Amino acid sequence: MEKNSVLEMRGICKYFPGVRALEQVDFTLREGEIHALMGENGAGKSTLIKVLTGVYHKDGGEVYIKGIDKPAVIRSPQDAQNVGISTVYQEITLCPNLTVAENMYIGRTKGLLTNWKKINADAGKLLDDLGIPAIPGQQLGSCSIAVQQMIAIARAVDMNCKVLILDEPTSSLDEQEVAKLFKLMLDLKKKGVGIIFVTHFLEQVYEVCDRITVLRDGKLVGEYVIEDLPRVQLVSKMLGKDFDDMADIKSESDTENIDYSSTPVYQAKGLEGTTGIKPFDFSIHKGEVNGFTGLLGSGRSECVRAIFGADKVNGGEVLIDGKPVKINKPLDAMKNGISYLPEDRKRDGIVGDLSVRDNIILALQVMKGFFKPISRAQAEEFADEYIKLLNIKTASSETPIKSLSGGNQQKVILARWLLANPKYLILDEPTRGIDIGTKVEIQKLVLKLAGEGKSVTFISSEIDEMIRTCSRLVVLRDGKVVGELKGDELTQNKIMATIAGGES
Amino acid sequence: MSSNTVKKQTSLAGLAKSVVRKQIFIPIAALLILVLFNLIADPSFFQITLQPNSEGYNVLSGNIISIIDRASELVILAIGMTLVTSASGGQDISVGATIAIAGSVVLRVLCGSNTRPDTLQAPVIVAFIVCCLVSMLFGAFNGTLVAYFKIQPMVATLIMFTAGRSIAAWINNNELPVISDPKFAYYGNFIPGIPIPTPVFITAACLIVIALVLKFTNLRLYSQAVGINPHSSRLNGINPQMIKFITFVILGLCVAVAGFIKVSRLSTINYSVVAKDIEMDAILAVALGGNALGGGKFNMTASVIGAYVIQFLTTTLYKYDVDSAAISAYKAVVVIILVVLSAPIVREKMGEVKKKLFPAKTAKEAA
Amino acid sequence: MSSNTKASTPALKKMFDRKTMTDTRVLLIITIAVFLIMYASAVIFLGKGFSKPQTFFNILNENAALIILSCGMSLVMITGGIDISVGQVTALCCMSCAVHLDFHNGSVFTALLISLGIGLAFGLIQGFLIAYLKIQPFIVTLAGMFFAKGMTTIVNATQFNVENEEFKALKATRITVPGMGSVNKAGNYVPAYVEIGVIVALVIVILLFILLRWTKLGRGFYAVGGNNQSANMLGINVTRTKFMAHLLCGFLAGIGGFVYFMHVGSGSPSHASGAEMNAIASSIIGGTMLTGGVGNIVGTLFGVLSLSTIKNIVSSLGLDEAWWTNITIAAMLCIFLLVQSVVLARKNRKKA
Amino acid sequence: AAKQAAEAAGEGNGLIKVGIINNDPNESGYRTANDRDMKATFTEENGYEASFYYSLKNEDQIAAAQQFVQDEVDYLLISAAGTSGWDSVLQDAQDAGIKVILFDRTIDADESLYEASIVSDMAQEGQTAVDWLAGQNLDEYNIIHLQGVMGSSAQIGRSGALQDMADSNANWNIVKQQTAEWNAETAQQIVQSVIDSGTEFNVIYAENDDMARGAVQALDAANISHGIGGDVIIMGFDCNSWALEELLAGNWNYDGQCNPFQASYIDDIIKNGASEKVVIMEERGFEAATITQEDVDNYGI
């Protein structure tokens, strides 16, 4: 082992049926460094982490931990915790039925008994320190995912660890939260903790990381010091090919084409959900890409869920192509040509045990009806088409979706709604957890769809991305529509100001 | 009926290996073990003879025929139970009691108010239809509790489990009607001139119907999706409640057919023992078929084979004169051996042992 | 927005605090409320025996064993498992103890050991198969049930009362409840009493309440039942936790078996038949979910009380057509479940 | 005693309060007849206020008995599902001055705890049947023995006599002994499996009519003759009227009676006091050769 390294992995191999997820991967983490683990969706990042923490059992290779002479034997996450590795996994892995406080302390307290008073007080303090809007005694399941993500992070950083692993912790956080997280990470770094950081946001990598290890297709591409690796090179290392920059995406589309005087494809008047958003008006035209923006928990998702009929709708009027329709449940919306990609992939998106193929055709199938199953051959064809189109990394279309990498799962859900061929497509955080290459592909796709005359609502926590794709932004604050920005107003500053409520 | 296709394998070993990995391997292996046991212990077990019965026409008889015949009700129930398990993630424990109701209804319609009629008071088909409707109604009751009131299936059906046999008694005013018309007995025994027991045909019909339903509707996809993730199913336009409800109604229909066969076998009914404990066997059939009792993906063929395995086991135990008292203990041991052998972990471990014994061969396979 | 729950908040207020209201707690409140309402209406509208305290203690006496079995059932249900062997294990314990005492001149103490041993053995083996070999709990315990049923008749096929004097003295021991009692039909004042089993059951309820509320193992049960993958990643040994739940459940079946034995004082193959269903029903009425992660031992206690109060009300009604007995029990169960479901649905709707 | 009873009931409407605990009548034809008999006797016209509780589970019955004690009935009439576990509730009843009368099934408790018991002697039923069978003087007895639910008093009584006989006589062989749990269909399966395996047999001793019926169905399917002049002797118990008709038609050979009509005896004991502690019901066996239509009408249930 090198002198100042806290963790070394040598020749790690991991095979799943039909997939070589990791092939002879080496990885070194030094004391007090933040080390980015980068790669496309399905490159094997999460797998490497899970092998390290004992969730998966490796098929080869060795792990060395500082302070232990022999190769460390880590056969369960518990072992990993014991040797000082604390982890935030990509999919939130907390127990929804327990309280917030308990989720933060379970599995890592000493002693036989749980001291509720103490853990509630400690948790309360920690939540306050990190500014997480949750109550220690609250059931975790009732918190939004962003809050759950923060709780998972709080749990991990609170542990007295040598190694902290963060697998895409920022995918559902907004900028303020991310800033908080970075501050935490830098503090820990000072204390000598080694941090492994997985993300698809390049800016974040360059903001805090010291070193980068790149994986591609389960193999190690290399380890680099951050200064030696400019972004463009990093991306091409990840993708294994040169990458055309994305700065000029928007120019490809022409927003001038939208006819704002025509009847809107979708129009809502005084739409009111039961989930706490105030009644709002909203409309979208043919070929338009619009966005909802606001802070975490401002009700962006609630708005689009109300549009789709995903939550119960209390009142309001909906017009499709000028004709009034009733949308009480998702099927009504689907029949009226609306598609909705939900933000909580695990809960609302994937049907875990079903194959990739069944997941892709699900929405189309439901729209066709109970008595008209899509033939096997046809389904294969659709699946193969979209696996290719979106470059979904899967062993086959038979593979259960839950064994795909997070980003690839997201692509499957996207494929599902594209296949449904809607005239109005709602995408709630479609690029969450998606690698940089594909992200650009998706943004291009959105604009292409708009070019073909479809309407798209695009929600993202990344304002950049919104600016790049949207021609109009609806700004929300505390469940209320507080403004609408168009054309020249679409600048970072202006948006931030509207969100914060400085003017308007 | 399985949704999985067997991929073309180049080598026979590869084929064998892919079969072993499949879910359906479990019940088939169980069946094979039982067959093998009987072959070794007493090959005459498999003898089938064609003999005249007391009515004077030839019928087939032999253990194998008995098994196929006797398993009928269980197989039919297993169909419905598989669907209910898949969609609702729970099991219906009231099927035995609702079979009593179904049977009671059939007799009530056929006998009218006279408990020992010389002639049938209504055509059999009318009795059957009424029985189906009533059973579906009770299925709908269970389904409503489970789907719309979100009560866990095992407790929701505990209600009918408790009340069912009493309701059955009430339908016939506590009388035990007996039907003397031999025509009614055709459905549970033999139709004159046909050497194969009628329940076999009824079961075959049910299997064909469910195969067609699974092929020409989206029942499989919907119930699996609902069972795996009701939230995302709902966002994809499926009505999870409706699907759960429908599976219970389908199970009600299965119960009706099973109940009809049951009363026809004996032309009478005993409310407290008819189809006793059949719910446990039906659930066991689903489980032996390798289906997760927590819902989600299912393999209908495997459940059906599972049901035959149970009947095979029962008949084998009867044949080998197992002590009355101990019969359930033996059943337990056999079931445990079967499930342990088929447990993925055990198979994995055995695979590892094999790998150690024949390292060269497995390495070649991997490459 | 975040505010720490103050230690000074009165316990009751905390219990009904909307923000920290968990499903478990709602179900517990419903169960207790429905039980109280049901019992009060029985006292008011039926009168008869229900106005005597002994009726209540009889319910405890008759169900001490069921309380213990249901507690065990709740444990495994909280981890997301199920154990349907408990009823037959109880029967096996009774029969073995009875045979031991009467045919082999055993002592009460060794009988107790036998009972505990049987329970432990079932718990060990079933727990191993379920946790380590990952076989579905339903099949394993169904086989366990068949096995115990067979073994009971193998041990002895007939039923008989135990004549062992030491044991009979133990069985006849009644603990009077101070300050309670009533005048019976003969005009004598009889103090209310409970049997030893009731004390055992209540002690177990308290111990398990502590186990589930405060110990690591107990909290592990909830975590595993909530989501066993998450629990694993949170550093809980899922396999061992599941194993422990089934082991404990088996062990409690052993204790329950002996308590049952002390109550009936006999061995019979038909003892405790269907007890597993009663235990499951009681647990669920008490707010435990079969899907795991939710449940409460106090709720289970009230679940048993509710279920048996229903039966007592039915017998006190003296319905004259046979079918009404079961139909009424079922109907009351149905109403109970519907109330539970509706209240829970309302609560969750409000939250959302 | 009648005065005493009337006194006890004096406070209310002058009716004698009886709590009747019975097995569920849907269990069998026997039980249906028994229940109907009880209901016909314990009516208001006869001076009774009856509360019924039905269960096939001993523990539920005991709990109901406790409740009846608390409800202060005058008499507790019990047909117990199981013989054991009753002593403490009977003790409570006695302490409270409630009289207990057992019917149909005896229990395992001190005689002083109950007024009277009016029961069938299952062992005697079995003995009568086995004696009749022995009287057939077959060269060899190859018997299929279909048992009731293991451990029930009827099963124990009816099995005992046959087992003793088979143990002590070399030409009595029990070729198959299996419990069909009172279930006709299970009986059918068991007999079918014997036929399928080719074992010779010439007697079917079924411990109730339902199981005998199932057995006969299996024989019919295999064209094995039975009844008078047939290859196989069919024996059943309970005297269901349909079973007696089978005897009359010569399809079966023997049916043992199990008398369900205890209500009038109990009525008599309540009103006139008990003369004996244990009343054994009069029971007989019927054979195909001698049964008459009159017997069917009188004894069929």
Ligand SMILES: Nc1ncnc2c1ncn2[C@@H]1O[C@H](COP(=O)(O)OP(=O)(O)OP(=O)(O)O)[C@@H](O)[C@H]1O
């Ligand atoms: N449990 C599993 N069973 C089968 N295959 C799996 C399993 N888990 C991961 N894989 C496969 O291993 C490969 C690597 O997946 P992994 O989750 O490590 O990717 P990743 O780099 O984390 O991607 P992402 O950025 O999308 O999260 C993928 O091809 C995936 O399909």
Ligand SMILES: Nc1ncnc2c1ncn2[C@@H]1O[C@H](COP(=O)(O)OP(=O)(O)OP(=O)(O)O)[C@@H](O)[C@H]1O
């Ligand atoms: N299941 C739930 N139970 C209770 N509160 C919820 C639930 N889901 C969302 N909320 C709350 O509703 C409010 C709006 O949440 P919403 O998900 O719409 O936010 P958002 O603007 O989409 O932000 P993001 O998508 O970044 O989380 C938040 O305060 C959130 O905490």
Ligand SMILES: [Mg+2]
């Ligand atoms: Mg990942």
Ligand SMILES: [Mg+2]
């Ligand atoms: Mg959102």
